[in-house]
Amino acid sequence: MIEGDASGESRRTARRGGASVTVSQVAHAAGVSPMTVSRVVNGDPRVSQATREKVDEVIRDLGYVPNPAARSLASGRQCRIGLLYSNPSASYLSEFLVGALAEAARHDAQIILEQCEAEADAAALVGQLRRHRLDAVLLPPPLCDDPQLVEALVGVGMAVAQVATGRPAEGAHTVCMDDEGAAAAMTARLIALGHRRIGFIGGDPRQASSQLRLTGYRRALAEAGIAMEAALETAGDYSYRSGLASCEALLDLAVPPTAIFAANDDMAAAAVAVTHRRGLDVPRDVSICGFDDTAIATTIWPELTTVRQPVAEMARMATQLLAGAIAGGAEERQAASDESVAFSLIARDSDGPPQRA
Amino acid sequence: MIEGDASGESRRTARRGGASVTVSQVAHAAGVSPMTVSRVVNGDPRVSQATREKVDEVIRDLGYVPNPAARSLASGRQCRIGLLYSNPSASYLSEFLVGALAEAARHDAQIILEQCEAEADAAALVGQLRRHRLDAVLLPPPLCDDPQLVEALVGVGMAVAQVATGRPAEGAHTVCMDDEGAAAAMTARLIALGHRRIGFIGGDPRQASSQLRLTGYRRALAEAGIAMEAALETAGDYSYRSGLASCEALLDLAVPPTAIFAANDDMAAAAVAVTHRRGLDVPRDVSICGFDDTAIATTIWPELTTVRQPVAEMARMATQLLAGAIAGGAEERQAASDESVAFSLIARDSDGPPQRA
DNA sequence: CAGCGGCTCGATAGCGCTAACAATCCCGGG
DNA sequence: CCCGGGATTGTTAGCGCTATCGAGCCGCTG
Numbered sequence: 001m002i003e004g005d006a007s008g009e010s011r012r013t014a015r016r017g018g019a020s021v022t023v024s025q026v027a028h029a030a031g032v033s034p035m036t037v038s039r040v041v042n043g044d045p046r047v048s049q050a051t052r053e054k055v056d057e058v059i060r061d062l063g064y065v066p067n068p069a070a071r072s073l074a075s076g077r078q079c080r081i082g083l084l085y086s087n088p089s090a091s092y093l094s095e096f097l098v099g100a101l102a103e104a105a106r107h108d109a110q111i112i113l114e115q116c117e118a119e120a121d122a123a124a125l126v127g128q129l130r131r132h133r134l135d136a137v138l139l140p141p142p143l144c145d146d147p148q149l150v151e152a153l154v155g156v157g158m159a160v161a162q163v164a165t166g167r168p169a170e171g172a173h174t175v176c177m178d179d180e181g182a183a184a185a186m187t188a189r190l191i192a193l194g195h196r197r198i199g200f201i202g203g204d205p206r207q208a209s210s211q212l213r214l215t216g217y218r219r220a221l222a223e224a225g226i227a228m229e230a231a232l233e234t235a236g237d238y239s240y241r242s243g244l245a246s247c248e249a250l251l252d253l254a255v256p257p258t259a260i261f262a263a264n265d266d267m268a269a270a271a272v273a274v275t276h277r278r279g280l281d282v283p284r285d286v287s288i289c290g291f292d293d294t295a296i297a298t299t300i301w302p303e304l305t306t307v308r309q310p311v312a313e314m315a316r317m318a319t320q321l322l323a324g325a326i327a328g329g330a331e332e333r334q335a336a337s338d339e340s341v342a343f344s345l346i347a348r349d350s351d352g353p354p355q356r357a
Numbered sequence: 358m359i360e361g362d363a364s365g366e367s368r369r370t371a372r373r374g375g376a377s378v379t380v381s382q383v384a385h386a387a388g389v390s391p392m393t394v395s396r397v398v399n400g401d402p403r404v405s406q407a408t409r410e411k412v413d414e415v416i417r418d419l420g421y422v423p424n425p426a427a428r429s430l431a432s433g434r435q436c437r438i439g440l441l442y443s444n445p446s447a448s449y450l451s452e453f454l455v456g457a458l459a460e461a462a463r464h465d466a467q468i469i470l471e472q473c474e475a476e477a478d479a480a481a482l483v484g485q486l487r488r489h490r491l492d493a494v495l496l497p498p499p500l501c502d503d504p505q506l507v508e509a510l511v512g513v514g515m516a517v518a519q520v521a522t523g524r525p526a527e528g529a530h531t532v533c534m535d536d537e538g539a540a541a542a543m544t545a546r547l548i549a550l551g552h553r554r555i556g557f558i559g560g561d562p563r564q565a566s567s568q569l570r571l572t573g574y575r576r577a578l579a580e581a582g583i584a585m586e587a588a589l590e591t592a593g594d595y596s597y598r599s600g601l602a603s604c605e606a607l608l609d610l611a612v613p614p615t616a617i618f619a620a621n622d623d624m625a626a627a628a629v630a631v632t633h634r635r636g637l638d639v640p641r642d643v644s645i646c647g648f649d650d651t652a653i654a655t656t657i658w659p660e661l662t663t664v665r666q667p668v669a670e671m672a673r674m675a676t677q678l679l680a681g682a683i684a685g686g687a688e689e690r691q692a693a694s695d696e697s698v699a700f701s702l703i704a705r706d707s708d709g710p711p712q713r714a
Numbered sequence: 715c716a717g718c719g720g721c722t723c724g725a726t727a728g729c730g731c732t733a734a735c736a737a738t739c740c741c742g743g744g
Numbered sequence: 745c746c747c748g749g750g751a752t753t754g755t756t757a758g759c760g761c762t763a764t765c766g767a768g769c770c771g772c773t774g
Contacts, residue, residue, distance in 0.1 A: 020490075022730055033754045038732060048752060065490050069429040070730030073759050078426055090652040094451030097458075101470040105489070110467050113458040132462070133377075133422050240656045266656055273657070276634045295447040296653065299597045299623055300630070379760055390724045395762055405722065427760030430729050 021064040030058040041066055068108045079109035079326050081319060082134040084116045084125075084143050089266070091295040092311060096140050096163070099312030103319035109326075111319075116143065122152040129158070136322040138315070139163060139172075142207050159325040161318035164309070166208015168338065173321040175314045175339045179209050182307045182343040183216025183261075184223075186289055189305075189345060190259045191224045194353045195287065197232065199250040199257035201267045204237040213263045213291060232257055236267050243270025251278060251286075258286060258354035265290035265297045268304050272350065287351035302349035310341055317341065378421040387415040398423055425465045436466035436683050438676060439491040441473045441482075441500050446623070448652040449668060453497050453520070456669030460676035464684075468676075473500065479509040486515070493679035495672070496520060496529075499564050516682040518675035521666070523565015525695065530678040532671045532696045536566050539664045539700040540573025540618075541580075543646055546662075546702060547616045548581045551710045552644065554589065556607040556614035558624045561594040570620045570648060589614055593624050600627030608635060608643075615643060615711035622647035622654045625661050629707065644708035659706035667698055674698065 023034040023041075030037065032055060039047050040055040047055075058064075072078040083100060085093060097111070104111045112132055116125060129137065136159035143149060144162035150169040153160045160172040168174045190198050200217045203210035214233070221228055234249050236242035243262055247270060250257055262268035268290030275286050282288055282302055290297055290306035297304040317339050325336075380398075384391040389412060396404045397412040404412075415421075429435040440457060442450060454468070461468045469489055473482060486494065493516035500506060501519035507526040510517045517529040525531045547555050557574045560567035571590070578585055591606050593599035600619055604627060607614055619625035625647030632643050639645055639659055647654055647663035654661040674696050682693075 020730090023732095024730080034730090035732075035755080036753060039753090042732085046752065051752080063487070065488060067430070067435075067730050068490070069426045069435055070759090071732080072426040073424070073430050073729090073761085074731040075733080076759065078424075090451040091447040094447040094454065097451065097454045098470060101454075101468065105469050111458065112462050113455060130420070131422060133425070241658060244658055269656070270658070273630060273633065276630060277636075279634075279636070296656065299626070299653065301598060301601055301627070377760090380762095381760080391760090392725080392762075393723060396723085399762085403722065408722080424760050427729090428762080430731085430759090431761040432763080433729065 020067065021062045022067075023064075026055065026058050026062055026064045029062060030055045072108070077327060078133075078135065079104075079107055079323055080112055080132070080134050081109050081136045081138055081322055082112050082114045082129055082132065083138045083140070084114045084149075085140060086116055086143050089294065092140070092292075095294075095311040096315040099315030100138060100319045102312075103316040103323070107320075107323035107327075109319065109323050111138075122146075122149045125149070126152050126156055129153075130156070135159065135326045136161070138318055138322065139165070140315070141165065141209065142204075145208050159322050161322050163314050163318050164209065164311075166212060171336055173318065173325065173336045173338070175318045175321070175341065177309055177314065177341050177343050179212035179343075180216035180219070182309075182345075183213040183263075183291070184220040185216075185343075185345055186261060186291070186307055187217045187220030188224070189347075190261060190287060190289065190351065191220065191226065193259075193287065193351065195257075195259040196226060196354075197229075197255065197257040197259070198226075199232045199234065199247075199260040201234050201236045201243055201246040201250075201260065201262040201271065203263035203267075205235070207238070210238075210263060217261060236263065238264050238266060240266045240270045243267030244274055247271035247274040251275070251280075256286075259289070259351065260286060261289045261291075263291050265292050265294045265304055265306055268306065268350070269296050269300050272300060272302070272304070283350055283352040285355060287354070289351050293346055297346075297348070305348045305351040306346050308344045308346045310343075314341055377424065378419045379424075380421075383412065383415050383419055383421045386419060387412045429465070434684055435490075435492065436461075436464055436680055437469055437489065437491050438466050438493045438495055438679050439469050439471050439486055439489065440495045440497070441471045441506075442497060443473055443500050446651065449497070449649075452668040453672040456672030457495060457676045459669075460673040460680070464677075464680035466676070466680050466683075468495075479503075479505050482506070483509050483513055486510075487513070492516065492683045493518070495675055495679065496522070497672070498522065498566065499561075502565050516679050518679050520671050520675045521566065521668075523569060528693055530675065530682065530693045530695070532675045532678070532698065534666055534671065534698050534700050536569035536700075537573035537576070539666075539702075540570040540620075540648070541577040542573075542700075542702055543618060543648070543664055544574045544577035545581070546704075547618065547644060547646065547708065548577065548583065550616075550644065550708065552614075552616040553583060553711075554586075554612065554614040554616070555583075556589045556591065556604075556617040558591050558593045558600055558603040558607075558617065558619040558628065560620035560624075562592070564595070567595075567620060574618060593620065595621050595623060597623045597627045600624030601631055604628035604631040608632070608637075613643075616645070616708065617643060618646045618648075620648050622649050622651045622661055622663055625663065625707070626653050626657050629657060629659070629661070639707055640709035642712060644711070646708055650703055654703075654705070662705045662708040663703050665701045665703045667700075671698055 023037045027034040027037045040052050100111050137153055138161050140163045144165035145167050154171040162172050162174045202214055234246035236246045260271050268288050271288045272282050275282050290304040293306045293308040297306045380391040380394045384394045397409050457468055494510055496519045498521050501522035502524050511528040519529050519531045559571050591603035593603045617628050625645050628645045629639050632639050647661040650663045650665040654663045
């Protein structure tokens with residue numbers, strides 16, 4: 001009897017830990033019904049300006065925050081997004097996760113990580129996903145390039161977003177960057193700096209991006225009227241080790257290139273290491289450019305001139321697409337959208353004009 | 358009459374998209390009450406073996422999966438864990454996230470990323486966290502070493518887990534690795550290989566781990582009866598750039614060290630680069646060891662011998678601690694536990710016995 | 715054989731929120 | 745002055761699950 005409403009409140013908090021404010025409390029304080037509060041919170045347009053302001057004020061005063069569990073239970077709309085990954089580089093995954101999680105928080109969506117081997121049986125995988133009650137799936141490379149997997153996922157009615165894929169699938173959302181254009185732009189940059197012999201270190205041929213980047217490189221050369229030379233195109237696989245070997249081969253040429261463009265930063269970093277070991281300076285003797293703008297690009301010295309692939313932004317967009325698709329229901333899910341993000345060239349310290357021999 | 362409950366089902370799915378199986382359906386099919394199904398699902402011991410088996414079977418047949426939203430609404434226990442990060446390295450964050458998310462999925466907990474500047478006002482931050490309805494906070498380095506922040510968080514009754522902190526706070530859970538012991542072990546390894554002059558590249562003095570690693574290095578030297586030498590201890594700040602400078606200084610000594618132990622992998626990678634650029638071989642001329650086993654350790658060549666800090670595992674444990682604390686309620690939250698994980702030495706190709714001069 | 719405690723299990727009543735529909739109000743036209 | 749219709753707000757009834765309490769049942773003691 002010491003506190004008037006203690007019994008009511010203690011009863012409520014008996015089960016729960018936090019004494020959280022509910023719609024009813026807000027409604028009572030604002031002199032409206034809980035439904036109206038709900039409408040205000042959800043931005044329903046059919047609420048008068050006056051009411052909206054009053055409710056908003058009470059919400060602020062009381063520090064009301066909607067309970068997401070109750071919300072998704074009542075509305076029947078929930079949002080669990082699986083992120084299937086196999087073995088992308090740590091920095092890629094990290095940036096991807098940051099983007100996806102940031103957007104997920106805005107939609108009260110949950111991101112569920114799902115490790116998955118590339119060779120896994122698609123059917124078994126789908127079963128696993130259902131067991132986790134996933135409504136949508138985020139597919140970063142290289143998984144996004146597996147047509148069987150994507151098809152199986154779309155087949156069971158899941159919203160699917162392929163990020164940075166080279167093989168857009170029917171019914172799946174895609175968020176891509178113009179890899180070819182970016183590679184062409186970087187090559188053109190080197191040409192503009194005065195380079196005529198530009199070596200290229202290719203990526204893993206099993207990933208679609210590799211081909212696109214090579215094509216971009218060739219296109220830029222062609223547009224500048226520079227003859228292609230097979231010896232200047234070496235085959236890597238996106239690993240540092242392969243970059244080492246490729247760069248050695250390039251520098252061993254009778255007439256070595258004055259610039260090397262690697263299809264990712266790891267290989268570019270390897271090229272820098274090889275070049276240094278040979279007593280050459282970067283960029284004075286050899287210009288070296290990378291691709292992706294991953295952590296290693298700014299870790300090593302000199303910092304790499306590279307193409308910035310906005311991974312976080314792409315993950316964010318993909319997540320948004322999925323959240324929208326889930327909220328919109330089956331109809332909108334059909335209208336899979338293809339978004340594209342802009343790349344940008346990040347000029348740092350690893351390239352410059354060729355040495356005047 | 359072909360399907361008895363067809364009408365009921367269609368009515369139910371009118372609102373919702375997915376025709377998900379509910380407890381009631383399972384209960385009906387198993388001939389028990391919904392409550393009993395709930396008990397089985399939650400592993401309540403007060404259910405007879407026979408009933409449990411029957412229900413389990415039906416659950417499997419129907420593919421029932423509990424609805425997490427309903428569950429957390431009904432039980433009042435929800436689990437939103439904030440992950441405050443400032444600017445850790447991408448690979449660290451990535452591994453951390455993977456561990457945390459994996460464990461979070463097991464507890465139906467949600468991880469919410471919260472970017473946060475180190476200088477941010479603790480009070481303002483706490484408000485922000487409440488707005489996101491966080492129940493617990495995961496604090497990776499370097500944020501975990503901010504006493505004000507931790508205190509403020511614990512003060513408002515949030516469960517807090519400091520990961521890899523050097524400053525355990527009252528009332529916070531901690532998950533740590535024995536940095537000092539690991540540094541000592543690595544140093545001892547180099548000594549065992551025959552090295553007597555071992556250079557050390559220190560980390561950012563503002564982070565607690567730096568001091569611990571330096572202490573471990575010194576302890577191992579002392580235990581081996583090797584005199585310490587100030588010139589062999591250089592000051593870095595965990596960045597590649599600082600590793601470059603420190604390594605140059607070390608190799609410029611009148612009698613350069615035969616081995617270099619860097620307090621993290623980035624600086625060790627820089628040391629490898631400098632050594633190579635001087636025309637020296639690693640490990641033949643200089644052994645180089647790192648710390649953390651981040652991506653760069655296996656990216657560069659030779660791959661670094663380093664200390665593996667099980668970041669994912671630590672994040673996993675921290676998340677588990679938090680999930681437990683939230684589920685347990687206020688009483689258990691008091692009993693903040695301090696877990697410790699084992700480090701391990703990863704021997705790769707960057708170290709070996711000193712050259713017989 | 716009444717009575718008691720332990721073991722299972724079911725009925726009830728919400729958790730906080732929102733769809734769907736009902737009610738109300740205000741306005742101008744008939 | 746009454747009525748239809750748009751704009752605004754309230755009422756009802758759950759969403760799927762679980763906390764709580766009580767009912768039924770057993771074997772046991774006195």
